[in-house]
Amino acid sequence: MENTRETIAPGSEVAIIVGCGHAAGELATRLREQGWAGRVIMIGEEPHLPYQRPPLSKGFLEGKTGLSDLFLKPQATYDLAQIEVILNTRVEAIDRTNRTVTLSDGSSLQYTKLAIATGGRQRPLPGADTARAEACDNFHYLRTLDDALKIRELLKAGKRMVVVGGGYVGLEVAATAIKHGLQVTVVEAGPRLLGRVTSPAMSAFFEQVHCQAGVDIRTGTLVEGLEFDGLRVVAVRSHAGERIPADVVVVGVGLLPNTGLAEAAGLAVDNGILVDAFCVTSDPDILALGDCCNHPNPVVGRNIRLESVPNAVEQARSAASTMCGQGEPYRMVPWFWSDQYDLKLKSVGLCEGHERIVMRGTMEGRAFSLFYLKGKRILAIDTINRPQDFVMGKRLVGERIEVDDDALIDESTPLNKFFTASL
Ligand SMILES: Cc1cc2nc3c(=O)[nH]c(=O)nc-3n(C[C@H](O)[C@H](O)[C@H](O)COP(=O)(O)OP(=O)(O)OC[C@H]3O[C@@H](n4cnc5c(N)ncnc54)[C@H](O)[C@@H]3O)c2cc1C
Structure with missing residues (x-):
């Protein structure tokens, strides 16, 4: 789609959405449903239309969910709704005084309302060997469709996979890999699996399930270093001196919210872009939603940042309503799902x-x-x-x-x- 660069004519509104992920895709279509009459422009750095990430560690990795099933909507839906989608393009800066965003191709666009839905990026594996490992084709994080495609290629029976991180994503990858006949070891630094998100009782249940399936679970094990053979990682070394041989390494050690753009623009940020109950940031013309934002949750009774599809969808609903002048507050009870075996x-x-x-x-x-x-x-x-x-x-x-x-x-x-x- 051709990028448009003209300034805003008086009376015509322009909604710019930064990011082309789950929250952004939902917001774009809801804006139209709720009556936004002006332009809607969605800008994403990935080469894909908005897609669902949950299947990347479940059905899609396993080969059960097809590529076309991942996308929230086909291109035709955005065309029909006159939603302009700009892919392969980063928003590099926000100029709040002139209400302008600068794009990675050097061009700029003016907005009347701006929504930041930049999600997060993988927390890198701590340690001196990480930069070298990231250049290896058998060492991966799992955040994007392109990551999943690469990992899927490596799911070959008999190969040894080391999963670093015993959170939901790591355990889903482990469950899928063991089904494919790989030998799987999960290395978790904390004393139990899923330590950040559930109780010791549930952690123990999941540990037992994975052990019964044949996964080698090593909790309380910190990765101290990696061993290489040229451009391949060949083993993971633990702080206790264990050497775990690996043909494939997948790292899932958490997410860092993408707040750089907001911070540079002077918006309030504290473990996510701070928003009110209507998804509005410290600038009344800028909203934020999804994994990148920190909101006051009415059920929990304090500010939280959630990393879940239901949260992204609910914030898109609330943000669309705010941008269209109706102002429906966020009101969701946090919920989440995971599929393993x-x-x-x-x-x-x-x-x-x-x-x-x-x-x-x-x-x-x-x-x-x-x-x-x-x-x-x-x-x-x-x-x-x-x-x-x-x-x-x-x-x-x-x-x-x-x-x-x-x-x-x-x-x-x-x-x-x-x-x-x-x-
Ligand atoms: C493997 C995996 C499994 C998951 N499983 C589940 C699950 O089972 N259940 C569940 O509820 N949730 C799950 N999640 C989490 C869920 O997918 C996220 O909460 C959801 O995608 C958040 O949507 P978002 O739009 O905030 O961020 P994202 O979907 O991450 O989208 C953000 C987009 O913004 C782009 N972007 C960032 N900065 C810029 C910029 N400056 N310019 C342009 N574009 C930019 C990014 O490239 C990205 O495409 C899973 C996530 C992963 C990775």
Whole structure:
């Protein structure tokens, strides 16, 4: 699509969206749905239209999800909605005084409203060997479609894969790789898997599942260095002196929010671009949404930065409404999912600060829910293969319904009993 460079005529509005990821794609189409009549221009540095990242470590990596299924919308939808998409182009700077963005091709565009949806980038593996490893074709992070395509090529039975990082993405890659017949080792620096996101009970469950599937899990193991043979990483060395041979290394050690553009423009940033309940930054004409922003969450009761598709979609809804003058605040209960083997994990709420855990169902049956409680209220729920508990759980957490432990445990008591009891 040809880039347009003219200045804004009086009365004609221009919405510029920085980034072409999940939040950006949702925002662009919602702006049209909610009546934005002016131009909509979406600018992304990747060569692709907005796509879903979750399948990159699940169905797409496994080969079950096709490439065309990843895209949020086909080009024809953007054309029809008169959404201008500029790919392979970075936004390099924001000039707030002149309401202009400068692009990597040297051109500039004027905006009336600007939305920053720049997501995040992989946290690099700490250590002196990382720069050399990043030039090797068997060492990868997994953030983009192009990363996934490269890793998929390396999933060959019998190869040895070392996954650094026992978070969701690392474990999903491990589950997919072991299904493909690779020998997989997961190296996690913390004392347990999923340490940042769930309870020790759930971590122990996932560790057992992966061990049973044949994954070699090494928690409490810090990567100290890498060994090379020319342009290949051949082993990972731990702080304890272990040498773990590797044909493929995949690193998933967290995400750094892309806030550089906002910081350089003088916007308030603190672990993400700070926004209010309407996705507005410290500049009233600039919004931010998705993984890159830090918002006041009404359910959790404090500011948080979330890295999830449901959050990106909800913020796109709220941002579109704000830009169109309707101002619908963000109101989502945080939730997330992960697929590993036959397990569908769905989590709602944040479990930090819980006083006790109550379980419904059984871990042996691979269908259970853990309820994280404080007083009579549920702060969070992790459900495994129990979609109904998740649906009810979203309401129980979001509406701060009071519950009692015995009824939660008792499978014969439907969870919707608590709604009627609270009336
Ligand atoms: C492998 C993987 C698995 C995941 N699994 C799940 C899951 O199971 N469930 C779930 O809820 N979430 C999952 N996530 C997280 C989810 O994909 C993200 O939360 C979501 O993509 C956030 O959307 P976003 O638009 O904020 O950022 P992104 O989708 O990352 O998009 C940001 C875009 O902005 C571009 N950009 C950055 N800076 C600039 C610039 N200056 N100029 C132009 N373009 C720029 C980036 O290149 C990128 O394309 C997963 C993520 C990954 C990587």
